[in-house]
Amino acid sequence: MVRLNEVRQNEVMVKPGAFTDAGLTYIGRIHTPWNDRLTCPRQGKQDGPPCRIEIFARWAEALTGIAKYERLEVLYWLHESRRDLVLQSPANNGEVRGTFALRSPVRPNPIGTSIVKLERVEGLTLHVRGLDCLDGTPLLDIKPDRSLFIPLAPPQRGDFE
Numbered sequence: 013m014v015r016l017n018e019v020r021q022n023e024v025m026v027k028p029g030a031f032t033d034a035g036l037t038y039i040g041r042i043h044t045p046w047n048d049r050l051t052c053p054r055q056g057k058q059d060g061p062p063c064r065i066e067i068f069a070r071w072a073e074a075l076t077g078i079a080k081y082e083r084l085e086v087l088y089w090l091h092e093s094r095r096d097l098v099l100q101s102p103a104n105n106g107e108v109r110g111t112f113a114l115r116s117p118v119r120p121n122p123i124g125t126s127i128v129k130l131e132r133v134e135g136l137t138l139h140v141r142g143l144d145c146l147d148g149t150p151l152l153d154i155k156p157d158r159s160l161f162i163p164l165a166p167p168q169r170g171d172f173e
Contacts, residue, residue, distance in 0.1 A: 017094060021106040024099035028120060039074075040067040040136075040151035042088055044143050049092065055115075056144035058083075058129045065128075065138040065151060072136055079133045083157035086143065089150040090122035124149075127157055 019025055043064040046052040053060070065086065067075060078084070097118045099108040111119050128142035138154075 019097075020101040020104050022099065022108045023097055023101050024108070025096045026098050028095050034121075036089070036152060038068075038089070038150040039071045039153065040065060042066075042086070042143060042145055042147075042149040042151055044145060044147045044149070046146050049117075049146065052146055053144045056126045056128065056142040058127075058142045060141050060143070062131070063128075063140050063143045065140060065154070067136045067138070067151070069136060075133065075136070075138075078138070078154070078156075079130070081156040082130055083159075084128050084130050084138070084140070085155045085157055086126050086128050086140075086151070087153040087155075088124045088126075088145055089152055090117045090124045090145065091150055092146060093117040093119070093122035095120055095122060123152065 043066060044052075045061050045063070095118070097116075098111055100111060100114055100116055100118060101108045102114060102116060117124060124145055126143050126145070128140040131139045131141065133139070
């Protein structure tokens with residue numbers, strides 16, 4: 013079981029540097045059934061519970077055409093995550109791996125991603141399944157799932173070099 017701010021056997025914690033504004037803008041909020049990290053799933057499932065992604069009004073036009081995609085990649089800020097572990101023991105067995113070798117939410121810049129199934133769009137609200145974040149999580153970006161996306165421009169010299 014994950015405990016808040018627990019440092020497990022053989023994990024290594026560092027003091028992070030000063031946090032600076034990276035120029036990120038939240039474009040909405042995510043609404044899920046989970047209010048604490050202990051009940052939140054470690055990975056979203058396309059048949060998981062219904063969730064809502066609420067887009068802020070200033071970004072309304074950015075949703076144009078989104079309904080034609082069945083799967084979306086959602087990027088979000090894991091606002092309640094720790095940012096100080098460089099070695100982690102996800103199985104709590106003393107064996108450790110580096111943070112960058114894990115999909116743990118504990119990272120220097122806690123950006124989460126999920127591939128979600130888009131069920132419908134109602135105004136500024138996307139109804140989806142497949143999230144694994146807390147209710148109220150800040151939304152960073154939405155993109156069509158790259159396996160469904162067909163680039164608009166024809167390939168150009170240098171694209172694949």
